[in-house]
Structures are given as structure tokens and as C-alpha cells.
Amino acid sequence: MSGPSPKPAMVLFWVALGAIPGALLRWALASTTLANTLGCFVVGASGLLGSPPARRTLVLGIGFAGSLTTFSTWVLELLTLTRGGQWGGSLGKLLGDGALGVGSVLLGDALYRGLRKLRERRLRR
Numbered sequence: 827m828s829g830p831s832p833k834p835a836m837v838l839f840w841v842a843l844g845a846i847p848g849a850l851l852r853w854a855l856a857s858t859t860l861a862n863t864l865g866c867f868v869v870g871a872s873g874l875l876g877s878p879p880a881r882r883t884l885v886l887g888i889g890f891a892g893s894l895t896t897f898s899t900w901v902l903e904l905l906t907l908t909r910g911g912q913w914g915g916s917l918g919k920l921l922g923d924g925a926l927g928v929g930s931v932l933l934g935d936a937l938y939r940g941l942r943k944l945r946e947r948r949l950r951r
Contacts, residue, residue, distance in 0.1 A: 829866040831880065832848060832880055832881070832884070834920045837884060839884070839886060840884035840885050840889065841883055841884050841888050841889040841892075842889065843885055843889075844884070844885035844886055844888070844891075844892075844893070845889040845890065845892065845893040846889075846893075847890060848865075848889060848891065848892065848893035848894035849868020849892035849893040851864075851894055852893060852894045852895075852896060857923075858896050858899050858900050858903060859900075859919075859923055859926065862895050862897070862900060862923060862926070862927060863896055863898050863923075863926045863927060863930045864894065864897060864930075865891040865892075865894040865895035866891075866895070866926070866928075866930035866931045866934070867930040867931070867933060867934040868886060868890060868891045868894070868934065869886075869887060869931050869934065870930065870931040870932060870933060870934025870935035870936075870937070870938065871935070871937050871938050872886040872887065872891075872934070872938065873935070873939075873942070874886065874887045875931070875935050890920030891903050900923065901907035903919065904916050904919055904920060907919060926946075934935070
């Protein structure tokens, strides 16, 4: 994270501010894959691949995306498939969800960079 480090109480505040809506959205979604893909997109679209301000990382990256994504549930789904002898389904989930996650972060980042360039052009006028 760039910039000065926030005080511990403010760190908790910013993380909670993002975590509450992220957790509520996760609760409303019926699909682990959708939650994880959306969380990855948020990471990219929020500009978190560069050197974002600490507050943005705390609210959107750690708070919102962290509570929205469901890695432990995803691993449980993988193990359930594997233990059930569904090796093809397990491998498909592993590779498919991994590709969706990476693709979503990259797509979100491209959107963020494109919108940032557009904004910079408008400000120059």
C-alpha cells in the first residue's frame, strides 16, 4: 500500500466499511464461482494492481473483495468433487475458476486503466 500507514482503529473502520456490503452480497449470491469471479473483477476494476491509496486497498481489496470471495467454500467444493470420485469435475473447476479469476482481474484492470485515461483526457481539455 502506498502513502502513510493509517492508525489501527481506522484500518478496522475502513476494512469493516467494505466487508459489510461484501459479506451481504456474498450471502445473496447463489454461486461460489460468481462470487469469486466478481471479487476478482472488483480487485482489477478498483485499480488495486498498481499502487493504490491505502484506504482503497483496505475498503475494496481487503474489506469488500475479501468478504465477497469464498476461497474456503471453493476449496470445500473441490474436495467434495474429488472425494466423490469426480476428478474431471474437480479439475474443470480448478482450471475454469482459476482462468475466470485471472481473466476477471485483468478485465477489471483494463476497464480501470481505460476509464482513468479517459478522465485524464477530459481534464486536459
